[in-house]
Amino acid sequence: MPGSDDRSARNELHDPTVGLSSDDRARFSRQLELPEWSEGTQADLRAANVFIAGAGGLGSAVALYLAAAGIGRVTLADPDTVELSNLNRQILYASGDIGAPKVTAAAARLTSLDPSTVVRPLSERIDERNARRLVAGHDIVIDCLDSLASRFVLNRAAHDMRIPMVYGAVARFTGHVSLLRPPETPCLACFVPDKEPPTPTPVLGCTAGLIGTLQATEAIKHLTGIGEPLAGRLLVVDTLALRFDVLDVEKDAACPVCSGQDAG
Amino acid sequence: MIVYLRSGGKLRDVLRPDIDDYTRKVEVDDGLSIEQILAVLQIAPAMVAFAFADGTVRKLDYVPTDGETITLQSPVAGG
Numbered sequence: 001m002p003g004s005d006d007r008s009a010r011n012e013l014h015d016p017t018v019g020l021s022s023d024d025r026a027r028f029s030r031q032l033e034l035p036e037w038s039e040g041t042q043a044d045l046r047a048a049n050v051f052i053a054g055a056g057g058l059g060s061a062v063a064l065y066l067a068a069a070g071i072g073r074v075t076l077a078d079p080d081t082v083e084l085s086n087l088n089r090q091i092l093y094a095s096g097d098i099g100a101p102k103v104t105a106a107a108a109r110l111t112s113l114d115p116s117t118v119v120r121p122l123s124e125r126i127d128e129r130n131a132r133r134l135v136a137g138h139d140i141v142i143d144c145l146d147s148l149a150s151r152f153v154l155n156r157a158a159h160d161m162r163i164p165m166v167y168g169a170v171a172r173f174t175g176h177v178s179l180l181r182p183p184e185t186p187c188l189a190c191f192v193p194d195k196e197p198p199t200p201t202p203v204l205g206c207t208a209g210l211i212g213t214l215q216a217t218e219a220i221k222h223l224t225g226i227g228e229p230l231a232g233r234l235l236v237v238d239t240l241a242l243r244f245d246v247l248d249v250e251k252d253a254a255c256p257v258c259s260g261q262d263a264g
Numbered sequence: 265m266i267v268y269l270r271s272g273g274k275l276r277d278v279l280r281p282d283i284d285d286y287t288r289k290v291e292v293d294d295g296l297s298i299e300q301i302l303a304v305l306q307i308a309p310a311m312v313a314f315a316f317a318d319g320t321v322r323k324l325d326y327v328p329t330d331g332e333t334i335t336l337q338s339p340v341a342g343g
Contacts, residue, residue, distance in 0.1 A: 146343035169340045201342030238272045
C-alpha cells in the first residue's frame with residue numbers, strides 16, 4: 001500500500017502516554033463534549049492496547065470505530081485475503097483491496113483514518129498453540145471470529161490470561177454481544193454449546209455492522225470505566241423482528257474453562 | 265401444559281409459527297424439558313443453541329412452566 005510504510009514509521013514515534021495534542025482535541029471534540037468524557041478518558045483510550053481477533057464483518061466495524069474513537073494501539077489478527085464476496089459487510093475494504101491480506105489493507109485504512117493509531121497486523125490464524133502468546137499484553141480481546149471452534153480457543157486464552165473479552169457473533173439477521181470477564185462473569189463456554197453451524201453463514205451486512213458497533217461500544221466502556229457494562233448479560237439482537245433482548249447469563253458449575261473459580 | 269415457542273432466523277422455518285410471524289403455541293405433557301419438547305416437534309436439538317425465558321438464558325434441560333414463552337436461539341457463529 002503506497003504510504004503505509006510512512007504511516008507505520010510515524011506510528012512508531014507516537015507515545016500514547018503523552019497528553020492530548022491540539023489536533024486530538026479537535027479530532028475528538030464531539031466526544032470530549034460528552035458529560036461522561038474528559039481529556040483523561042481520551043487519554044485512557046490512547047493508552048489502550050486492544051486485540052481484535054478477526055477482520056471480517058464484525059472486525060471491520062470494531063476496528064474502524066475504535067480507531068475513530070482514538071484507541072492507541074490495535075492488534076488485528078486474520079489470516080485471510082480480501083475477496084469480492086466480503087464487500088457486502090467488511091467495510092474496512094474496497095474493491096481495490098481484493099487479493100490483499102486483510103490485515104495489511106485494514107492497517108492502511110485504519111492509519112489513514114487516524115495516523116496516531118498504532119496498528120499491528122498479524123496474518124495468523126488463532127489456534128491452541130498461539131492464542132495465549134497472541135493475546136498477552138493486551139487490555140481487552142474482541143472476538144470477531146467466524147467459527148465456534150476458534151471462539152472457544154480465544155475464550156480459553158483470554159480466560160487463562162485474565163484478559164476481558166467482548167464476545168460477538170452474527171448470522172442472518174441475528175447477533176450476540178456480551179462482555180466476558182470471569183471469574184466475575186460467566187465465560188463463553190458457560191452458555192454457548194459446541195454446536196457449529198454450517199458455513200458460510202448468510203448475513204445482512206448492516207446486521208454485522210450493528211453487532212460490531214455494539215462490541216466497540218462495550219470495549220470503550222470497559223476501557224474508560226463509563227456506563228453499565230454488558231458483563232454477565234447477553235444481548236440478543238434480531239434485526240428482522242427488531243428485537244433487542246438483554247438476558248442474564250449464569251455461570252455453569254461444570255464449565256470446562258472457568259468452573260471452580262472464586263468470584264471477585 | 266401450553267408453551268409458546270418463539271424463534272427467528274433459520275429456526276423459524278422448522279418451528280412453523282402460528283400465533284404470529286415468530287411464535288407457535290404447543291400443548292405438551294407437564295414436566296417436559298425444552299429438549300423433550302423439541303423432540304415432540306421433531307426439531308433436531310443441533311438446531312437450537314440455547315433458549316431464553318423471563319430474561320434469562322436457559323439450557324435445553326430447562327423445564328418451562330404452563331403458559332411460559334420460550335425463545336429458541338439458533339447457533340450463531342459468523343463474524
